[in-house]
Every structure is written in C-alpha cells, then in structure tokens.
Amino acid sequence: RIITIRNRNGDVIRRSRITPDGREYVLTYVDERYYNDVDEWRDPGDELPPMRLTIPRRDYILDSEEVEDPDEYYTFLEQPPVERVQRLYSIDEVKRSARVRDIARRIDLDTLNFDFGSATISDTEVQKLDGVASAMEKLLKKNPAETFLIEGHTDAVGTPEANLALSDRRAEAVAEALTNAFGIPAENLTTQGYGEEYLKVNTPGPNRENRRVAIRRITSLVAPVASNSEQ
Numbered sequence: 416r417i418i419t420i421r422n423r424n425g426d427v428i429r430r431s432r433i434t435p436d437g438r439e440y441v442l443t444y445v446d447e448r449y450y451n452d453v454d455e456w457r458d459p460g461d462e463l464p465p466m467r468l469t470i471p472r473r474d475y476i477l478d479s480e481e482v483e484d485p486d487e488y489y490t491f492l493e494q495p496p497v498e499r500v501q502r503l504y505s506i507d508e509v510k511r512s513a514r515v516r517d518i519a520r521r522i523d524l525d526t527l528n529f530d531f532g533s534a535t536i537s538d539t540e541v542q543k544l545d546g547v548a549s550a551m552e553k554l555l556k557k558n559p560a561e562t563f564l565i566e567g568h569t570d571a572v573g574t575p576e577a578n579l580a581l582s583d584r585r586a587e588a589v590a591e592a593l594t595n596a597f598g599i600p601a602e603n604l605t606t607q608g609y610g611e612e613y614l615k616v617n618t619p620g621p622n623r624e625n626r627r628v629a630i631r632r633i634t635s636l637v638a639p640v641a642s643n644s645e646q
Contacts (some may be wrong), residue, residue, distance in 0.1 A: 425557025434559070438546065441615070442560050442602060447464070459504060470497060470585035474572060477528045478639035483611060486548030492550050492632045494520060502637050506527035507565065516564070519631040523615070529626040531572070537574060541592045549598035555603060563599075564633045565590045575610055582608030589628045602632040605633075 418431045431442060468475060472586045496518045526543050527536070554561050567586030569578040586606035593599040616624045620627055 416584070420429055440563055458512050458514070459502075459508050460512040463501065463514055464500065466517055468497060475520055477520070479523045479524050479543075479547070480523065482546065484560060485549060488522065488547045488550035489553050491520065491522065491546075492554060495522070495633050500635055503639060506562075506605050507636055509633050509636050510605070513613075515636065516631065516633075518562075519633050519636060522630045524628045524630065525615075525624060525629060527589070528623065529585060531570075531626070532581065532589045532632060534567075534590050536592055541596050544589070544592055544597065548584070548593055548599060551593070551599050551603075552597070555599070558634070559603075560638050561603055561632065561634045561639055563604050564631045565593075565604055565606045566629040566631070567606065568613060568615070568625060568627050568629065569611050570620070570622045572621050573613040579608055579610035582607070582610045585626075585628055 418433060435470050467550070472490075473481070473626070475496070475497060477487070482488065497520060498518055500518060504512075504515055527540055529535075551561070551563060563585045567582035567584070567589075569582045569585070571578075573581075583606070586608050590601070590604045593604060594601045611625070614625050615623075615627065616622050618625075
C-alpha cells in the first residue's frame with residue numbers, strides 16, 4: 416500500500432510504499448526545514464552554483480535513437496547524479512526548477528513519434544518503450560522506492576498555453592503506457608509538461624524532434640536512502 420502525506424496546500428511532503436512484509440520504502444520526503452519553501456515557491460536552483468558538466472554529453476543525455484543495445488538504458492539510468500546533491504527536494508521543486516532537474520541525467524525518447532498536436536501513442540510506438548521499461552523494472556527490483564520523472568515537450572507552433580497542456584498529456588500518455596503495458600507502478604512515476612519552453616531544435620516552426628518525451632531518474636533528489644548512497 417502507498418501512504419501519502421500532504422501539506423495544507425496539497426503538496427506531497429512524504430510518500431512511502433509499505434510492502435506485505437511491513438517494510439517501508441520512502442518514495443519522496445521533504446525535510447521539515449524546507450516546509451516553507453514548499454508552501455511559498457522559491458527556486459532552490461538559485462542556491463546552487465552554475466552547473467559545470469565534466470562528463471561527455473552522451474553520458475549526460477542519452478538519445479534513444481542512438482541506443483543499439485537495450486541494456487544501455489539500464490547502464491545509463493543506474494548512474495549517480497552528475498553533481499553532489501546538496502539536500503532533498505520535494506517532487507514539486509524538482510518539476511519546477513530546471514537547475515535542480517539538471518542534476519539528474521536525461522533520456523530523450525526521440526524514437527517515440529507524436530503527430531502534430533497529438534498526445535496519442537499507437538501500439539507500435541508503445542513497444543518502443545520496452546527497453547527503458549525493462550531498465551526501470553530492474554532498478555525497481557533493487558529499490559522499490561525509485562522515482563522517475565516523465566517530461567513532456569512540444570514544438571513552438573501554437574499558443575504557449577495550448578502547448579503546455581499538450582505537453583502534460585504527452586507525459587501522462589507515456590506514464591500510462593509504462594504502467595499499463597509494462598507494469599511499472601504509477602506511484603514510481605511523476606509527470607510534468609513544459610510546453611515549448613525547452614526546445615531541442617531552436618525553431619519557431621513545426622519540428623518532430625521538439626515533440627518529445629524525456630525521462631530522468633530523480634530518486635537521489637527526493638528519497639533519503641538514495642541520496643545518501645549515491646553521493
């Protein structure tokens with residue numbers, strides 16, 4: 416069973432999975448010292464220095480179209496964050512702070528095709544998630560408290576408001592496919608759409624590469640055990 420504790424505004428400050436044998440796995444946790452930051456938004460990324468990436472780009476962003484062996488997804492996702500995690504963050508903080516999100520490596524599912532203005536995933540497209548779903552499953556067997564952020568993105572055609580809503584639906588569609596087709600527990604997934612804010616290809620026109628979904632393993636940012644073990 417899943418136990419979720421929220422603050423007065425409905426933000427998740429603690430979520431745990433209780434297994435049949437009584438063990439508790441903390442999925443997300445907010446330290447009491449930062450409760451005010453959850454109630455009143457302050458970008459925690461402002462507390463961090465500019466990121467200095469010291470690894471090759473492919474070790475930081477994995478493009479699915481370049482993956483030749485599905486095991487590459489697991490090898491990539493099991494890697495620690497690219498810099499030391501300064502503190503634990505709420506799920507909402509990770510979703511809203513680009514600087515905090517960037518601590519976690521990213522998989523761009525650029526083999527997953529969305530039609531213009533659509534969030535629908537065909538059965539053929541769903542099968543393209545098999546490799547990353549298998550990697551998630553292996554990680555969850557080792558640690559049932561893993562948390563993955565599914566990001567939705569659009570191209571720059573249309574209004575920002577419409578694109579934001581569309582990107583939310585794209586992220587949710589991928590999360591639902593991972594749960595319904597591959598059995599990844601919904602409580603281990605969180606989704607967020609970013610609309611046209613983070614274009615992969617800087618163009619105002621229609622572009623398939625910008626109509627995409629990305630995945631990050633954010634466990635080390637939100638769960639105490641992972642944060643301690645991966646630093």
